[in-house]
Amino acid sequence: MSYDELADLYALQYEDYSGDLDFYARLASRHGGPVLELGAGQGRVAAHLARRGTEVWALEPSAAMRRRGEASTRGLPVRWIAGDMRDFELNRHFPLVIAPFNALMHLYTLTDQNATLERVASHLNTGGVFAFDLYNPLQIKADGALRLEGRYGRIEVYYRQEHHPASQRLTTYYVIDEAGPDGVLKRRHNRLDQRYFTRYEIERWLAGAGLVGRVAGGFQGQPFSEKSPLMAWTARRVS
Numbered sequence: 001m002s003y004d005e006l007a008d009l010y011a012l013q014y015e016d017y018s019g020d021l022d023f024y025a026r027l028a029s030r031h032g033g034p035v036l037e038l039g040a041g042q043g044r045v046a047a048h049l050a051r052r053g054t055e056v057w058a059l060e061p062s063a064a065m066r067r068r069g070e071a072s073t074r075g076l077p078v079r080w081i082a083g084d085m086r087d088f089e090l091n092r093h094f095p096l097v098i099a100p101f102n103a104l105m106h107l108y109t110l111t112d113q114n115a116t117l118e119r120v121a122s123h124l125n126t127g128g129v130f131a132f133d134l135y136n137p138l139q140i141k142a143d144g145a146l147r148l149e150g151r152y153g154r155i156e157v158y159y160r161q162e163h164h165p166a167s168q169r170l171t172t173y174y175v176i177d178e179a180g181p182d183g184v185l186k187r188r189h190n191r192l193d194q195r196y197f198t199r200y201e202i203e204r205w206l207a208g209a210g211l212v213g214r215v216a217g218g219f220q221g222q223p224f225s226e227k228s229p230l231m232a233w234t235a236r237r238v239s
């Protein structure tokens with residue numbers, strides 16, 4: 001799916017999200033750059049790493065997301081690339097490849113997942129690390145109710161989530177209400193589709209491509225459990 005229509009909403013919702021920044025910055029200082037970021041969005045993580053002196057190659061397919069990313073990283077060592085994580089060739093290896101904030105949930109089929117991991121492995125140094133974070137599917141609480149997500153000035157965002165366990169999919173429907181200066185309500189609708197992964201599904205997926213994965217239940221290395229909000233993965237390419 002394309003983020004072109006979600007780009008302005010994404011900026012309102014997540015511009016200030018910072019829970020994962022230290023995790024990726026620690027990995028970048030341990031492994032060095034350049035770092036390849038898959039699904040770099042509007043440059044939230046790329047800008048953080050680049051401000052700390054790490055060069056980032058930011059791969060992002062959505063033109064609207066990339067435009068915002070280019071603006072937010074102007075003057076920083078970030079190289080933006082229009083591309084798809086399932087099918088890219090950069091003709092170099094990286095010590096660290098990252099896919100922050102559920103970016104891999106846009107891989108909807110086994111073919112998409114395997115193609116991406118094959119591309120990641122072939123761009124990683126031997127001993128290099130692939131790091132990513134994903135929802136913990138055991139924490140999904142999609143009850144179908146329409147809820148307020150947030151208020152951003154004159155804009156109110158509501159959302160409703162549907163969980164489809166048999167296809168491991170989560171669909172989020174957004175209703176975006178904005179009162180114009182004349183008081184007239186403008187209502188927009190958006191939809192976000194995500195495919196979630198289970199813990200051992202990921203371990204086996206990584207092992208199939210020669211990577212050894214370790215999962216934590218948070219960005220400070222907390223043990224993973226059914227109560228963890230997310231899975232923070234680091235996977236080393238061993239062959």
Ligand SMILES: C[S@@+](CC[C@H](N)C(=O)[O-])C[C@H]1O[C@@H](n2cnc3c(N)ncnc32)[C@H](O)[C@@H]1O
Pocket residue numbers: 001002003014038039040041042043044045059060061062065083084085086099100101102103106
């Ligand atoms: C949830 S956002 C995360 C953005 C950014 N990593 C962050 O942490 O703020 C997911 C991003 O993945 C991108 N994306 C979706 N499908 C993709 C694909 N096949 N290849 C590369 N990126 C993709 C979207 O366009 C979107 O910018």
